[in-house]
Amino acid sequence: MQASLVFLPGFDVSIKPGAGQTAWQGLFVHGRLRVGQSVLVHGAAGAVGAMVTQLAREFGAYVIGTGRAADRERALDFGAQEFVDLGADVLEDVGGVDVVFDVIGGDVGKRSAGVVRPGGILVSVVGPPEVRPADGLAVDFVVESDRGQLGEIVQRVRDGRLRTNIGTVASLDDAVAALNPTRRITGKTIIRARD
Numbered sequence: 714m715q716a717s718l719v720f721l722p723g724f725d726v727s728i729k730p731g732a733g734q735t736a737w738q739g740l741f742v743h744g745r746l747r748v749g750q751s752v753l754v755h756g757a758a759g760a761v762g763a764m765v766t767q768l769a770r771e772f773g774a775y776v777i778g779t780g781r782a783a784d785r786e787r788a789l790d791f792g793a794q795e796f797v798d799l800g801a802d803v804l805e806d807v808g809g810v811d812v813v814f815d816v817i818g819g820d821v822g823k824r825s826a827g828v829v830r831p832g833g834i835l836v837s838v839v840g841p842p843e844v845r846p847a848d849g850l851a852v853d854f855v856v857e858s859d860r861g862q863l864g865e866i867v868q869r870v871r872d873g874r875l876r877t878n879i880g881t882v883a884s885l886d887d888a889v890a891a892l893n894p895t896r897r898i899t900g901k902t903i904i905r906a907r908d
């Protein structure tokens with residue numbers, strides 16, 4: 714877990730920019746998303762996935778989120794129009810999508826190549842895709858800092874268009890324990906710097 718945070722004056726919470734910039738670059742730089750296209754977002758209730766889901770919806774894409782059964786409501790709340798429970802639904806039933814945004818990899822990543830429609834793109838942030846779409850592109854990347862993109866993300870957080878996926882909020886006194894949790898926490902850990 715990284716603890717790099719952006720403190721927003723006047724806001725109670727800060728955002729960790731990595732997830733937002735990863736989402737931005739995966740969708741708009743590497744995924745070459747166009748308005749009206751469809752995006753399958755793996756781990757749509759997670760830190761990166763929630764950002765991908767919100768940015769893609771705002772941009773005008775059709776968003777299908779995936780995750781565990783317990784993630785359904787959160788993914789829909791972030792803007793996914795459909796949800797695929799990877800433990801119960803058949804991923805391949807989704808049909809062809811323009812962009813797959815993979816934050817999971819493994820078997821899910823391998824099967825994802827099959828749901829990319831001809832000319833589409835499989836974008837991975839978990840290493841090079843082991844299976845490439847038959848008639849499309851496969852790309853993987855590591856996020857890079859970009860001041861302009863960060864500005865776009867911060868502006869969206871400020872005006873309420875983008876919500877960060879908050880898992881837990883802790884005081885400064887409890888910061889060390891909060892950043893070293895003994896149980897699995899989905900979402901970002903926020904350290905409240907003032908009351």
Ligand SMILES: NC(=O)c1ccc[n+]([C@@H]2O[C@H](COP(=O)([O-])OP(=O)(O)OC[C@H]3O[C@@H](n4cnc5c(N)ncnc54)[C@H](OP(=O)(O)O)[C@@H]3O)[C@@H](O)[C@H]2O)c1
Nearest residue numbers: 735756758759760761762780781799816817838854855856
């Ligand atoms: N390349 C880059 O520059 C870059 C940048 C940022 C992040 N990443 C990578 O992206 C990955 C995701 O990061 P994150 O911060 O978004 O993690 P996260 O908050 O844990 O989100 C991942 C989501 O996917 C779900 N998930 C994982 N495996 C699953 C499975 N087999 N079936 C169903 N749901 C599954 C998780 O559910 P559970 O919590 O229940 O497992 C969680 O909701 C990490 O591997 C991270 O290192 C790469």
